[in-house]
Amino acid sequence: MPSGHSTDRGETIVALASGAGRAGVAVVRLSGPASLETAHRLFHVKQSPALAPRHATLRPLYAPGNGAFLDEALVIFMPGPNSFTGEDVVELQIHGGAANVEAMLRACIETGLCRVAGPGEFTRRAFENGRLDLTQAEGLADLIDAETEGQRAQALRLLQGEAGNRFESWRERLIEAMAALEAAIDFPDESDVPEQIARRSLEPLARLQTEIEAALSDWERNRSVREGFRIAILGKPNAGKSSLLNQLAGREAAIVSPIAGTTRDVVEVRMVLGGFPVWVADTAGLREAVDQIEAEGVRRALDRAQSADLRIWLLDVTDDADTLERVSRETSFAESDLVVWNKTDLAAGRMTDDATSAISAETGDGIPALLLALEQEVVRKLSSSEAPIVTRARHQSLTSQALHHLQSARRAFQDGLGPELVGEDVRMAARALGQVTGKVDVEDLLDRIFSDFCIGK
Ligand SMILES: Nc1nc2c(ncn2[C@@H]2O[C@H](COP(=O)(O)OP(=O)(O)OP(=O)(O)O)[C@@H](O)[C@H]2O)c(=O)[nH]1
Ligand SMILES: [Mg+2]
Incomplete structure (x- = not known):
């Protein structure tokens, strides 16, 4: 739809206002000076008294060209300026279904009185007629x-x-x-x-x-509510990051293997926690990369760590003390980061005190508790009584x-x-x-x- 159309308010527009696809009822909406006239052209002339404003009336509709029966519709006329767009609006509630909707739209266009609406054109008219401001739109x-x-x-x-x-x-x-x-x-x-x-x-x-x-x-909080709270899972290769992502997602979203350096790209899964949208990202294991692709993976992982709202550092309990010491030295843990110990099934009793969480991504042990902790954190960060x-x-x-x-x-x-x-x-x-x-x-x-x-x- 060329955007030049969308500022031409003299024209009458038509579109499916309800969701596309199979449905019990579909709503075809007309807005503009010829809305009422367009609807009238779909009625059988003899039996069609004028539509009373704001009354639902059941009417059979016919194609304007050959007079073929189209559908029976509940027709509602909402005269401007007290309509959604501020213009004359007619809504046709017809039987849902792609072909039926298509036929109704074609019939409206055939009258020569209207054209198909562009994206957001009804709301744009509402804005231009002072029914909404831009933030409301x-x-x-x-x-x-x-x-x-x-x-x-x-x-x-x-x-x-x-x-x-x-x-x-x-x-x-x-x-x-x-x-x-x-x-x-x-x-x-x-x-x-x-x-x-x-x-x-x-x-x-x-x-x-x-x-x-x-x-x-x-702003950051409001944006996270709108676009999703970003959690990044980080750690060295084979810590079990992809296994954890799969546990959180409840499906095999990322490839798991005993080969260190399996994950190269960022794999994201969308979840809902505490009523908020959340993106959990699995990342490439952090280490001195062995090839260019892995190096790019590590760069992306660090990038994601930077932009995340919450970082989960996944540590492997079976690692020797030296490795763990090196990880904690090389990793810049922030106050708000979550440290999670994985593979508890392999090393019972080897837990360290500073772990906020201990799980087995293999058996699923500790996953519900971790999910609860994540949910609490998301809710704590995103809910507010302040107006956004x-x-x-x-x-x-x-x-x-x-x-x-x-x-x-x-x-x-x-x-x-x-x-x-x-x-x-x-x-x-x-x-x-x-x-x-x-x-x-x-x-x-x-x-x-x-x-x-x-x-x-
Ligand atoms: N026993 C046990 N094995 C685990 C656990 N979590 C992961 N593993 C195994 O550890 C290996 C590595 O798991 P991944 O989930 O692929 O590890 P990753 O951190 O994503 O590794 P990279 O993608 O290479 O960075 C796999 O063989 C997993 O089956 C666990 O809790 N217990
Ligand atoms: Mg992985």
């Missing part, structure tokens, strides 16, 4: 993609407008400060007045800066920009620069926040944002 996309309870809860809060309202209130406070600074510019001759006014307008900005910093500090504000890279980048301008506004003022220069930075900060909700200058971003949506939304 993104919340809707997240809700559709949500597979876990944690993702759902975060998406719902976004859709309810919590984040959008916060960004908007920050922007309003910046605009107030800007107005005060402009008043200061208007008193160029009385040197005391601008100083006072500027000071008064800048004090609230210090508080605002603290709030924005706090919201930004939650910065949830996407787009928000993070614009909010950081706003913070940067805010800091330089305050610096400019301290350096004794005039209110014009201070005001310019405040204006730039307000603009960045306005772009988050879509209040200002986002036209060129919309194609990208809405192209992530599925068709029919």
Whole structure:
């Protein structure tokens, strides 16, 4: 779908709004000025009184070309502007199934009154008609993609407008400060007045800066809720990392063998722990690599260790004391890392005190306890009563920009620069926040944002 289409609001669009594939019921949605007319063309003219707004009516539908019977549908007309898109919307609830839906879409197009919608085009129209701000539209996309309870809860809060309202209130406070600074510019001759006014307008900005910093500090957590918490399993070759991954996943996701250096690439498995999405990565054993491929594997393992939210260092209880000593010397354990001893079945009684966990990836001993510990850690890190504000890279980048301008506004003022220069930075900060909700200058971003949506939304 060429993106040029998506800004043409005069056109009427149609798409399957429910999930594709076999289903009891499918919902075909029309939006735009000719929605009602399109539906009427599918009725038998004689027996088709006009559709009453917001009433479900059972109607037989016929192809506009040859008059062939299509399906019986529950038809609902929702006139704009109080509809999802803000335009006239008609929904046809028909029997599900790919061919039936295809036939209905073809019939709608055959009327010559509408065209197939592009990805996210319904939501984009809702945004353009002021029914949603951009963060709410993104919340809707997240809700559709949500597979876990944690993702759902975060998406719902976004859709309810919590984040959008916060960004908007920050922007309003910046605009107030800007107005005060402009008043200061208007008193160029009385040197005391601008100083006072500027000071008064800048004090609230210090508080605002603290709030924005706090919201930004939650970004990593919010992102993990949305995209998944990343756990990396690390250790030397043959420690049993792949065996552990398979135990956690409950299937043979990675190859296990007695040959040291079996795993070369990162193997990832997705799980749900405590209602949050989690990615567990098995990595190549860390050692002086014997060939180029293994060296690349080790590089990827270290890379993954770096970006993980939680690292599991897997140690082999059968290793001699020298090896273990060397591992702990060469490994940079962090406070939050989990140290797990493996192969307890081979060395009963040889456990060390500093082990937070002891398992046998072969027999499955200790795996439930480890899973519970992982779940507790994920929940501890990801659950929060704070409203998720910065949830996407787009928000993070614009909010950081706003913070940067805010800091330089305050610096400019301290350096004794005039209110014009201070005001310019405040204006730039307000603009960045306005772009988050879509209040200002986002036209060129919309194609990208809405192209992530599925068709029919
Ligand atoms: N007895 C026993 N053997 C285990 C245990 N865990 C793994 N093994 C064995 O140890 C060998 C290595 O296991 P892997 O899971 O492939 O080890 P890895 O850490 O992934 O090794 P690389 O991929 O080479 O880094 C295999 O022969 C496993 O069957 C365990 O708890 N007990
Ligand atoms: Mg392996």
